[in-house]
Amino acid sequence: MSSQEYNHIIRILGNDIPGERKIVIGLTQIKGIGYNFATAILDTLKINPDSNVGYLTKSEAQAIEKLITDPSSANFPSWFLNRRKDIETGKDIHILTSDVDFTLRNDIERERITNSWRGYRHMYGLKVRGQRTRCTGRKGGAVGVAKGGKAAPAKSSELEAVEAPTGEETSATEKTTTSATEKKAAPATEKKAAPATEKKAAPTEKKE
Numbered sequence: 001m002s003s004q005e006y007n008h009i010i011r012i013l014g015n016d017i018p019g020e021r022k023i024v025i026g027l028t029q030i031k032g033i034g035y036n037f038a039t040a041i042l043d044t045l046k047i048n049p050d051s052n053v054g055y056l057t058k059s060e061a062q063a064i065e066k067l068i069t070d071p072s073s074a075n076f077p078s079w080f081l082n083r084r085k086d087i088e089t090g091k092d093i094h095i096l097t098s099d100v101d102f103t104l105r106n107d108i109e110r111e112r113i114t115n116s117w118r119g120y121r122h123m124y125g126l127k128v129r130g131q132r133t134r135c136t137g138r139k140g141g142a143v144g145v146a147k148g149g150k151a152a153p154a155k156s157s158e159l160e161a162v163e164a165p166t167g168e169e170t171s172a173t174e175k176t177t178t179s180a181t182e183k184k185a186a187p188a189t190e191k192k193a194a195p196a197t198e199k200k201a202a203p204t205e206k207k208e
Contacts, residue, residue: 006054012065013097019054026053032082032096033068041067044074068096 008019010026017026027038042049045063047056056064067074071081071094078084081094083103087110095103111119121128127137 006052007056008054010053010056010061012061013068015097017053019052021053022049023047023051023053023056024049027064030068030096031098032094032100037080040076040080041074068094 006019010017010019012027013030015030017029023042024035024038027033027041028035033041039049041064044067045060047060047064072092078092081092082100083095084092086093087107108119108122112123113119118128125139127133131137
């Protein structure tokens with residue numbers, strides 16, 4: 001392998017794979033190819049899986065691309081492929097790169113259009129394959145009682161809603177306050193005029 005020319009980047013199926021990585025790990029960067037599928041390809045082509053990607057020749061890279069795009073040529077079993085009995089073609093195929101996301105979106109949309117149970121679960125963002133949802137799969141905050149029996153502090157928005165009364169409540173409160181102030185107002189006390197004191201006439205002295 002040392003006599004071969006080292007390449008920094010190898011391009012396979014439109015994916016740039018760094019040359020310093022091992023071939024097995026480098027092939028798993030291609031979407032749709034896992035570790036087992038990569039080892040099966042290298043075993044079929046009799047390439048050392050522990051060698052670096054940068055030491056691959058052009059012919060080896062082309063052979064890997066051809067085997068990835070047409071795995072039926074290597075007589076791989078049908079259960080080894082990721083798309084068996086395709087709904088459109090009815091064939092066993094292996095989907096790669098951007099086709100994986102495209103077919104997944106199409107499958108989900110078809111389930112929704114047909115109003116199937118799986119389509120409803122996908123529509124509402126719930127689990128599809130029969131998993132339990134009582135204690136897992138929650139999307140909101142934590143639900144439960146606060147520790148120690150103490151009530152959780154109310155949020156500022158809730159406090160504002162409690163403190164700020166509505167229009168009807170404000171009118172009712174204004175009426176009650178006005179009536180209370182009217183009752184509390186003390187009646188105006190009229191000052192009583194002081195009784196006029198009659199001046200006694202001084203006694204007249206009798207002249208002898």
